[in-house]
Each structure stands twice: as C-alpha cells, then as structure tokens.
Amino acid sequence: MQDALLLSLRKPSSTTTFRCNPASHNNPGMFSASTRELKRKTRLSPRAALRLVAVLSAALLFTGIGLTPVSAEESNVVDTRLEQQRRLYVEVRDSLARGSTRLYQRHRDTLVDYPLFPYLEYAALTHRLTLDKRDAVADFLERNEASWLGHRLRTQWLELLYRKREWRQYVDYYRPRLNSVELACHFHFAQYQTGEKQPALEGGLALWTVGKSQPKACDPLFHLLISEQQISNEIAWQRYTLAVQNHKFSLARYIEKFFTNEHYQREAKHYAAVDRNPERVGEYDLLDPALPQTALIIGHGIRHLARSDATQALKHWSRYLQSHQIGDTTKREVLTALVKGLNQQGYDAVAFAYLRDNYAFADIQLLEWQLRFFISQRDWQAIASWYPTLAENVQQQAKWRYWYARALLLHSGNLQDIERAKTLLLELSQHRNYYGFLAADWLGKPYAMQHHTGDVSDAEISALAQQPAMQRVRELLYHQKTYQARREWYHTGRDFYARQWQIAAHLAAQWQWHQQAILSMIRADTWDNIDIRFPLAFQAEFAPFAEQRHLPLPLILAIARQESAFAADARSHAGARGLMQLMPATAKSVADKHKVTLNGVEELYQPQTNINLGTLYYRDLLDQYEGNRFLASAAYNAGPHRVKRWRKQSDSTLTFDAWIEVIPFNETRQYVQNVMAFAVIYGHHLELTQALHTSNERSTLY
Structure with a gap:
C-alpha cells in the first residue's frame, strides 16, 4: 500500500512539541512505568502496551553514542560529560547568534568532540564571511563535504565568490549536485569569464531553453547569450x-x-x-x-x-x-x-x-480513467469483457482485479464467472490493503495483516547510529531543532540503498521519530512492518478527544497518520498545519464555532491544540453526513463543497465502493481509501473492532 505524503515541512516554533526525543533518557523516570501503569495512563491494549514497552526499552540502548556495552560507572561519566557538553553547546550557540565569538574560542576544546560542534564551527565561520577565510572554508568543506552544513557553506561561499568576481575560484568550488538554477547560471557565467566560453554558452542555452521564466540570477548569463548571438x-x-x-x-x-x-x-x-x-x-x-x-x-x-x-x-x-x-x-x-x-x-x-x-x-492513466468511467456508468458488462484484454501490468493491480470480480458478480449469472470472482476475492483478501479488506468483507473473512518485522539486527542499527551524521541528528532532536535534524537526515540518505533505508527506519522508530521511520520504510520499499509504519504515536493526546467526541480512536489515528505521518511541525504546500493538517481559516472557523481559544496559527503546531480542533472539525463533518466516514473523510481532504458536487453528479446511483473509486481527485480517492484501511490496521493494533465500512455506509447509495 503506497503512501501519499507530499509535505513541505517548516522549522518549528519555540512552542512546537517534539514527542519523545531520543535524549529523554535524562529523565530517569520516563521509562520506569510497568505495563500495567502504561495501560492505566494511556489506555493501551495489552498488545499495544507490550509493544510500547519494547520500543521504550530499545530506546534506552541509544543513551550514548552507540550500543557499545559500558559499566554503570563508565555510563555515568559519559552521561555527565554529554550533559555538560549539551548545556555548554546551547550557551555557545546563543552567544554566536548574538554575534560574539568569545565563548566559542574559550570552550572550543571542550566541545570539539561533541556531535554538533560543526554547527558552532559553521556559525563562527559564517559570521562576517569574507575572502580572508578561504583557508578555513576549504578546511571545513573538506571535513564536512557530505554533510548538510557542507552543502550550506558551499552555497554561501559561492555566492560570496560571485559577488567578489572571483571567477576561477567559483568554477573550482561549484558542484552540479548543489541542484540550484541560480548557482548553475552563475557557474556558466564564471566559466565564460575564465575563458571557457564554449561550454559556458552551451550550458547557458540549456538553461535558457525552458518553458518558464528563470530566476533573475540568470540574467547576466542570458545577456551573454544574446550578445554572442547564440539564440x-x-x-x-x-x-x-x-x-x-x-x-x-x-x-x-x-x-x-x-x-x-x-x-x-x-x-x-x-x-x-x-x-x-x-x-x-x-x-x-x-x-x-x-x-x-x-x-x-x-x-x-x-x-x-x-x-x-x-x-x-x-x-x-x-x-x-x-x-x-x-x-x-x-x-x-x-x-x-x-x-x-x-x-x-x-x-x-x-x-x-x-x-x-x-x-x-x-497510457495506464487513460486505461484507469476509462475503467472508472465504466464504474461511474455501472457498465459492468463492459468491465467484465474488457478486463481480460488489458495488459498484464493493468490486470495484476489489486484495484482492477477487485473490480473485475465485482463486475462478474454484478453482471453475470454464470456459475463459472461467479466462482472465478470468488477466487479472485479470496486471493485479494489475503493482502493488507484497501482492496484486500474490501474482498475480506464480501467473503466474511478476517482481515489479513501480513506483519513481518524484517531481519534488521541491533548491530546494523548500532553501526548506523554511530555515524557522525546520525549522531548530529540525534543531538538536534534533543535540542528540538527538528528542521535541521530533518535536513541532516535527508542529506545523509541521498545515496542510501534500500537496505540502509530499512535500517534507518528502525533507528528512527527507536528514537520515536515517527515521520522519518515511516518515510524511510517507503524509500526502502518495505511494507510489512506495521509496527513501524503505523505507530501508536500521540495516543495519550488523541484518546481523550476521541472519547469526548465519540470518535473511533483508530479512525482519528489513521487520519493523523495519513495527514502528517505524526509530524507535529508538518506544513503542506497549501498551508495546512500540524498533526491533522488544519488550514488556518478552517481552524479559526472551528475555534469560533466551538468557543475554543486560538491565539494565532502557530498554535496549530501544538499537538493538543491541533488534535482538539481537528477532532472537533471531523466530528462536525460526521454530523453533517449522518455518521458516514467516507463522505466525512472526503470532505476533510477536499472540502464539503466538492463532496456536494460529486454526490450530485452520481445522483444516489452508486454503491459505496463505486463512489469512492470514481472520486475525480486522485489525491482524495487515495486519501479516503488510505484512511479507511489505516483505521482497520489501527484497530488491529489497539485490539478494537474496526470494520472497513459500517452496515449503514454499505447500504447507502451515493
């Protein structure tokens, strides 16, 4: 089951809460609760409580740099030094931010082995960055070539070299992997100035010949193209x-x-x-x-x-x-x-x-559009006759196998066709996805979870955790610098292969950095560890609001999982914010309606506020649609006005599965299917009965 999680993430405000950072071992009472206590405090099922204890116990392994066994006395020494370095790092960092390097010079030797020392070096180096610092810049870039800070400093250094017309140095320091149109334009301009005219003009033409306007930084290069009569x-x-x-x-x-x-x-x-x-x-x-x-x-x-x-x-x-x-x-x-x-x-x-x-x-998009058009017209005969003629890659998709089976059952009275349809549904029901759950319901069979933890070893996780970049990530999370931690994580993983991403997912899960654990599993193309892919994150925050608003907890967790992958600081391209991805205007409207205090959009990054307003909004939608989760979920994603239009188009002629299948927006169709399927999985985690659809939802025509 693919996840559609296209999020643009912002730097959290000082009030943003990052849950369960990996440094929480400094609170000696954090992991001391028994299974019974965990159940009492968070209302976990027995299975979920045991799972949480296992995760928290694993997190204890990462209290130091890696997993190397140490004695209690050595551990205390390491912890004490680490705490001292963390406190000192904050003092020096804040001092550098105020423009003073005095504390940095005084404590440099004490902090040189602290994972975030490069951040202090970078801050000191970029304070009044001048050409006189070229040796220090070269040294830093050599030592931090593969890091996000190295990427950031190289960009700033190139911008300075361009302003100072240091063309030869610009050409030497430029790297295509910087992936910046502005820097690429500057590079070809600098090439030209150093006498490399032909490659400069060829590169400039490639940047000019596009179907959109390029940044103003490209104007000098494009003027060269014009003056050289290249166009x-x-x-x-x-x-x-x-x-x-x-x-x-x-x-x-x-x-x-x-x-x-x-x-x-x-x-x-x-x-x-x-x-x-x-x-x-x-x-x-x-x-x-x-x-x-x-x-x-x-x-x-x-x-x-x-x-x-x-x-x-x-x-x-x-x-x-x-x-x-x-x-x-x-x-x-x-x-x-x-x-x-x-x-x-x-x-x-x-x-x-x-x-x-x-x-x-x-193309496959057109074939799928045509199949959905047949569904919208309830032309089951067309589907039943056309499906066998389609290419193998189309026929093997779960959704079209499901609809072929449904078309046979709805159109044909032939016993052979009916048996073929039942065989298809039986095969589908053995898989953990929306169509597998649908098939299981038609056959009256239990949902298949296909949970496999994988074969990642503690040694592999430890080896990754000990990499300098991952140590920096861990410390950035401790200091609640989630934006920078995410940058480090992405930059480090640019060249990861699937196995490394799978290990990274386990590491992020042990840190309880849920969003990166989920996304890493996607990059690893690994789908069957449902403990990592569907974590019981923020359960203590979600549970009271779900109970108060008479909302199924698995459903609300599924919405947050689909909306943000449990990233409290998530911000979409459209401007939706927080765990449940609320648009500011929607949040304000809900807050006004229910007399909830909302002091600005930044509060939407606070889990309590976001969950409070998000569950209120979903409850309002459920009431509007008489408890129908399909309609409420579609409206949560695309807006009630669109749901109204789509229902008018279908004119109460479609079954629930057909209506969902023909939702015109690909995003909303996938959204509804994911939320319903994810809710089933969370029901499994919590040992709660969570059907893909209710009898009322199933009997309603849409």
Missing part, C-alpha cells in the same frame, strides 16, 4: 512552443523578439491564435508541416478543442495524422484528450471504439 530562430522557437504549452504568454511575447525570420514570426502568431481559439486548428493551411514543433502545436490545439467539441477535434486529428509526422508522445496525449472529451460529451461508444483501435498509444 537562433530555431532555439527561440523551441522555447516559444514550450512557453505557450505551459500558458506562459508573457514569456512567449518576450521570446517573439528573437524571431528575425518572417516565417517564424508568422508561425508564432498562428500558434498563439490556435491557443486562444482552438477551433482554428481546423484551418489546415495555417500551420507549416515542415516546421519543427508544428506537431506539438497541432496536438495542443486538438487537446484544447476536445474539451468543448470532441467530435470536431477527432475529425481534424484524423486529417492531420495523414498529412503530418506526429510523434508518439503527442499521439498519446491527444488520445487521452479525445477519449475523455467524447465520453464526457455523451459519445461513449465512439470513445471506447477509438480507444480500442488506438490501444497501443494508451
């Missing part, structure tokens, strides 16, 4: 077509000035005309078949026209296929637009016939 009509045409396809019309108008040939000037006007009025794609003499990119213009116009008049678009497209050389990519894109347009405009039979005739150019 030919052909190159300008490439960028022009890319800009129009991306609807970057201001950029397209800017590029028009580079056309010195009347032919290109005329074609540019034609392209813009087709984009503004797709019907003009029917003027067959308008576009020159000999001109590069003409096929792209035609495809662009046909795709746009198909949205409003798919039959005319099909007519014009058939004509162009005879007169122009059209690439496979354009054929695939146009096929998708025509099939969707024809279906949506009532020409279902024409659309399906055209798709079958051009199956070779259909």
Whole structure:
C-alpha cells in the first residue's frame, strides 16, 4: 500500500512539541512505568502496551553514542560529560547568534568532540564571511563535504565568490549536485569569464531553453547569450512552443523578439491564435508541416478543442495524422484528450471504439480513467469483457482485479464467472490493503495483516547510529531543532540503498521519530512492518478527544497518520498545519464555532491544540453526513463543497465502493481509501473492532 505524503515541512516554533526525543533518557523516570501503569495512563491494549514497552526499552540502548556495552560507572561519566557538553553547546550557540565569538574560542576544546560542534564551527565561520577565510572554508568543506552544513557553506561561499568576481575560484568550488538554477547560471557565467566560453554558452542555452521564466540570477548569463548571438530562430522557437504549452504568454511575447525570420514570426502568431481559439486548428493551411514543433502545436490545439467539441477535434486529428509526422508522445496525449472529451460529451461508444483501435498509444492513466468511467456508468458488462484484454501490468493491480470480480458478480449469472470472482476475492483478501479488506468483507473473512518485522539486527542499527551524521541528528532532536535534524537526515540518505533505508527506519522508530521511520520504510520499499509504519504515536493526546467526541480512536489515528505521518511541525504546500493538517481559516472557523481559544496559527503546531480542533472539525463533518466516514473523510481532504458536487453528479446511483473509486481527485480517492484501511490496521493494533465500512455506509447509495 503506497503512501501519499507530499509535505513541505517548516522549522518549528519555540512552542512546537517534539514527542519523545531520543535524549529523554535524562529523565530517569520516563521509562520506569510497568505495563500495567502504561495501560492505566494511556489506555493501551495489552498488545499495544507490550509493544510500547519494547520500543521504550530499545530506546534506552541509544543513551550514548552507540550500543557499545559500558559499566554503570563508565555510563555515568559519559552521561555527565554529554550533559555538560549539551548545556555548554546551547550557551555557545546563543552567544554566536548574538554575534560574539568569545565563548566559542574559550570552550572550543571542550566541545570539539561533541556531535554538533560543526554547527558552532559553521556559525563562527559564517559570521562576517569574507575572502580572508578561504583557508578555513576549504578546511571545513573538506571535513564536512557530505554533510548538510557542507552543502550550506558551499552555497554561501559561492555566492560570496560571485559577488567578489572571483571567477576561477567559483568554477573550482561549484558542484552540479548543489541542484540550484541560480548557482548553475552563475557557474556558466564564471566559466565564460575564465575563458571557457564554449561550454559556458552551451550550458547557458540549456538553461535558457525552458518553458518558464528563470530566476533573475540568470540574467547576466542570458545577456551573454544574446550578445554572442547564440539564440537562433530555431532555439527561440523551441522555447516559444514550450512557453505557450505551459500558458506562459508573457514569456512567449518576450521570446517573439528573437524571431528575425518572417516565417517564424508568422508561425508564432498562428500558434498563439490556435491557443486562444482552438477551433482554428481546423484551418489546415495555417500551420507549416515542415516546421519543427508544428506537431506539438497541432496536438495542443486538438487537446484544447476536445474539451468543448470532441467530435470536431477527432475529425481534424484524423486529417492531420495523414498529412503530418506526429510523434508518439503527442499521439498519446491527444488520445487521452479525445477519449475523455467524447465520453464526457455523451459519445461513449465512439470513445471506447477509438480507444480500442488506438490501444497501443494508451497510457495506464487513460486505461484507469476509462475503467472508472465504466464504474461511474455501472457498465459492468463492459468491465467484465474488457478486463481480460488489458495488459498484464493493468490486470495484476489489486484495484482492477477487485473490480473485475465485482463486475462478474454484478453482471453475470454464470456459475463459472461467479466462482472465478470468488477466487479472485479470496486471493485479494489475503493482502493488507484497501482492496484486500474490501474482498475480506464480501467473503466474511478476517482481515489479513501480513506483519513481518524484517531481519534488521541491533548491530546494523548500532553501526548506523554511530555515524557522525546520525549522531548530529540525534543531538538536534534533543535540542528540538527538528528542521535541521530533518535536513541532516535527508542529506545523509541521498545515496542510501534500500537496505540502509530499512535500517534507518528502525533507528528512527527507536528514537520515536515517527515521520522519518515511516518515510524511510517507503524509500526502502518495505511494507510489512506495521509496527513501524503505523505507530501508536500521540495516543495519550488523541484518546481523550476521541472519547469526548465519540470518535473511533483508530479512525482519528489513521487520519493523523495519513495527514502528517505524526509530524507535529508538518506544513503542506497549501498551508495546512500540524498533526491533522488544519488550514488556518478552517481552524479559526472551528475555534469560533466551538468557543475554543486560538491565539494565532502557530498554535496549530501544538499537538493538543491541533488534535482538539481537528477532532472537533471531523466530528462536525460526521454530523453533517449522518455518521458516514467516507463522505466525512472526503470532505476533510477536499472540502464539503466538492463532496456536494460529486454526490450530485452520481445522483444516489452508486454503491459505496463505486463512489469512492470514481472520486475525480486522485489525491482524495487515495486519501479516503488510505484512511479507511489505516483505521482497520489501527484497530488491529489497539485490539478494537474496526470494520472497513459500517452496515449503514454499505447500504447507502451515493
């Protein structure tokens, strides 16, 4: 079961709580609770309590640098020194932040073996960074080449070298792996200044020929291209077509000035005309078949026209296929637009016939769209007859095996078909995913969990924990610098292979850094350790609110797991915040409605506040939809207004599984399926009965 967790994470405020950091061994009472005490305090099931004790016991192993056995006396000495270094580190760090290096110079030798010493070095080095520090910068970069701080300092040093016009040094210090358009533009400009003109101009053209505006940092390089007359009509045409396809019309108008040939000037006007009025794609003499990119213009116009008049678009497209050389990519894109347009405009039979005739150019997204269209129309016969003709990679997907079985049961009265459907459902029911749980329900079988812990050893975890980068991560978490810890973690893992990510997941889980444990399991392509992938995180915080609002605890944990992977400081690209990913406007509305004090959006990063408002909002949605979790979950993700529109479109004609399958937004469809399946898994963890659907949800037509 793939996880969709595309999060943009922010640096937490000073009030953000990071739960159970790996340094909590300094609180001697933290791990002293018995299983009975844990159950009493957090309302854990026996299985969950034992699991938590095991995790906390494992965390004790990481109280020092690694797992090397030491005596009690040696451990006390190490702990005392570590605590002294931690306190001193904070003093020196804060002093450097105020612009003073006095404490840093005084305590340098005491802190030199502390894992976060490079952060102090970096702060001292970048305080009034000048060219006089070139030797110190070179030394730091050599020692910290693979670290996030090394990446950060190299970027700052390059920016200084560019400002100071130190071209040779810039070229020497630049690394393509910095992955920055601004730095790449500066690099090619510096190349040019050092006499490496040809590679500089070639690199500059590659950066110029894109379908969007580049940063202002690229302007000096692009001026060089212009002064060196590198932008030919052909190159300008490439960028022009890319800009129009991306609807970057201001950029397209800017590029028009580079056309010195009347032919290109005329074609540019034609392209813009087709984009503004797709019907003009029917003027067959308008576009020159000999001109590069003409096929792209035609495809662009046909795709746009198909949205409003798919039959005319099909007519014009058939004509162009005879007169122009059209690439496979354009054929695939146009096929998708025509099939969707024809279906949506009532020409279902024409659309399906055209798709079958051009199956070779259909991508998997179009095939899935067509299958969902059949589901939305309840055309079970079409699914039952078409499924066996599909490619093996489509047939083997759990969702389409499920819907083939459902179509057979709904359409055919043939005993052989019914037995085939039951066999498919039985096979599906043995897997831990949404469709496996659906199949188990239809057959009246228990859900399969397929839990396997894997074969990661303590020695492997210890070896990873002792790496300098991981020691820095551990200490950053101790100091509640989660943003920096995440940076270190990502930077260190850039070259990890699957096995290393699996080990990293176990290490993060022992630190109770749940988000990184979950994401590391995804990178490892390892799916069956459900203790790590579905941790009982923040249970003590969630449980009272769930009970108070009469919400199933497994369901609320599932929402938080899907929304943020239990990262209290999570912030999405859209601006949603915290464990349950609340939008500020939604949070304020809920707070006002329920008379909850909310002193600014930063409070949404506090678990208690976020869970309080998130559970209130979900309870409101459940009440609005008469307890229907499918509708409430869809509304939580996409908004009640969209759910209202989708229900109007289906007009109470679809079963619950069909309605979920045809949700137009891929994200929301996956969201609802994940939340329902995750709730089943959390029910298993908590030893609570948590069905994928209730009898009312199952009997309702959507």
